[in-house]
Amino acid sequence: MKILVIEDELQLQNSITESLEKENFLIETAADYHTAMEKVFVYDYDCILLDIMLPNGSGLDILKELKKEGKNGNVIIISAKDSLDDKLEGLELGADDYLTKPFHLAELNARVKAILRRKNLNGKNTIEFANTVLDLNERQFYVDGKGVPLNRKEFDILNYFLFNKNRLVTKTAMAEHVWGDNTDQADNLDFMYSQIKNLRKKLQRSQADIEIVSVYGVGYKLVEK
Known part of the structure; x- marks a missing residue:
């Protein structure tokens, strides 16, 4: 899961970033409007x-x-401005939640998770596809009820695929989502290919009824066998 923190107070920005990274989110930041x-x-x-x-x-x-x-979904306003007018305007413009500074980082983390569950998983903490289950809270993957160990990047790749199952996922979109926005400056995407190769092997060995198929020259699809 990739989150953008738009906050000009660098100390707070760093605190939010560190807190969310502990929850295994990928964090990008911006400190000004432009x-x-x-x-x-x-x-x-x-x-x-x-x-x-x-x-x-x-x-x-x-x-x-x-x-x-x-593109106004999944936005939480974090602001020192506590007027009712600001809150109402933000919510009317499409924000999902409003948190007034100062706030506890644990509350922010909980609200982020709640919005993601509500928007993407209909309130659930798991994604099910064929004979597989991905538990987002525990960061565990199961095939026919048996745990299959994944490293952090393999988990994040599979998570992104499952959110986009049966859809074309471009190589660039996958790289940006799992490794961050700076991947567009990389000379090649070899760092991604090895992780996908290993993930494919684990899906095969565990007899998962899903597979990652290549779309030549473009990207991949996660489909049911």
């Missing part, structure tokens, strides 16, 4: 944490632009 605008329209995120008061602009203006583009 950087945030560039990132939200170039990359895709599972959740955006958005401060209203930013250098060079307002977080509410970012929400307005996201709403225009139909």
Whole structure:
């Protein structure tokens, strides 16, 4: 799961980043309006944490632009502004939640997880496909009820595939989602291919009824056998 933290207070930004990384989220950051605008329209995120008061602009203006583009889902506003008007405007513009500073990081983590469950999993903590189950809370993978050990990147790759099962996943989208936005500067994607190769072997050995098929020159699909 990839989260964008848009926050100009660097100490708070770092604290949020460290807290969410402990929950195995992939975190990208932006500290001003222009950087945030560039990132939200170039990359895709599972959740955006958005401060209203930013250098060079307002977080509410970012929400307005996201709403225009139909990309305003999974946004939590984090702001020191506690007026009812700001909260209502943010929610009307498409934000899913509003958290007033100062807040406990544990509460922020819980709200992020709740939004992701509600939006992506209909409130559940597991993804089921054929004879497999991925437990997001425990970060465990099961085939016919038996645990199959995965390393962190293998788990994140499978998680992304399962959220997009039966859909074409481009190589670039996979790399950005699992390794971060800076992968567009990499010379090649060899670091990704080896992880997918190992994941395929584990799916075969465990007799999973799902497989990762290659779409030549474009990417992959996770399908039922």
